[in-house]
Amino acid sequence: MESARPSRTALRVALRRAAHQLYDAPPLVLDDPIAVLILGPHSAELERTPRPEPGKKEKPFSVGLRAFLVARSRYAEDLLARAVASGVSQYVLLGAGLDTFAHRNPYPELRVFEVDHPATQQWKRELLAAGNLPAPADLTYAPVDFECQSLPEQLAAAGFDAARPSFFAWLGVVPYLTLPAFRATVSFVAAQPAGSGIVFDYAQPRSALPFLEQLAYDSLAARVKLAGEPFRLFFTPREIAAELAAFYDLEDLGSSEINALYFDERAHTANDQLQLRGSAGRIVSAWL
């Protein structure tokens, strides 16, 4: 991403999480009372954010993308709950964007570290200040550009304790990185104590997608490129398993598994179209 500008894709993702709160039928997949508040002046952009409208059929790609974005945050928070129950006391959000977990943290013993590109983090802090959302005492910010700064050094400077097990969420970031930056972060996480874990989503290469999904991919890829944040890193499930060879209990979820977890049952009560479509995005978790 461009070094002096906050991430535009972070805003787009946050707008879709906010749209989920406002426009999707209950039960919500991600119940996030801060999702709208954090947008501040950007909430005006909700008008232009794809959303369900009574009597109109929503475009399958838009609804599928919103479903994917809320599901990946929900899945990360579900895994975090499991990690905390088994003794993890540090949660590191890598490329945190406008994620609001730190402001909803229900675990008194959990320290939260938000790592992000310095320009995005500064912008988020300004939005929080403007929205009267003070930083919780157990939250620490660590500005890091994964491409040219050391994650271990910046986290250590922020007070991260590498001797204690931690859970890392790296949502919506991997496709924007170079392979060396991706591998440096995976190696750092792999060196954490037993009981640590990681969750992230990744994109499959265009060539692995069916024809119609290639067109949907082209449209999204063109939009993120225009925003100055082109997709550049892709993996097949087999490749991601090789990258995570140091970890155990790999869970690599495609659309049908994510729908089974969060959407299939909801479809009976909510009576809406909120479901993942296609096969481009996958979510993987792994443990040490």
Ligand SMILES: C[S@@+](CC[C@H](N)C(=O)[O-])C[C@H]1O[C@@H](n2cnc3c(N)ncnc32)[C@H](O)[C@@H]1O
């Ligand atoms: C699509 S947003 C996702 C934000 C957040 N994780 C979420 O799910 O809402 C991508 C995030 O990756 C961060 N990012 C992209 N490239 C980065 C880099 N080289 N170093 C640090 N952060 C980066 C951006 O600043 C942004 O916060």
